[in-house]
Amino acid sequence: MTGQSEKFLPQPRPGTETYWNACRQHELLIQRCSECGTHQFYPRIFCTSCSSKAVDWVSASGHGKVLTWTVVRRAVSGAYAADVPYIIALIELQEGPVMMSKVSSCEPESVCAGMAVEVSFEDWSEQVSMPVFVPTTSKD
């Protein structure tokens, strides 16, 4: 463990600024191809299904399910020492794309494949809010 006291924060760039600005408003955006309708995440300048450059940002439902996960028990730096243990998972969004994220409000022993989750946001700085997922409590 290093003595680093600050968490690694994403640096919004052209192409991801829209995504991070929406996260700051606690809204999860993904891309949708207006030619073939495919949703995708992470952001790209073209559709991974049909190669069209007509990709737009749309609001994701924020609902998904856990595909697989790992439990981080050893902090990568001092900045994360208070967070361990925590769950990093591949989340399949309702719209289809898979994103890697943290699962919060869930004991490491309780996470399971297929578990329904929904997005939530952790404000990491004035500029950055990080999407995380929590177990779904509603049945919608």
Ligand SMILES: [Zn+2]
């Ligand atoms: Zn397409």
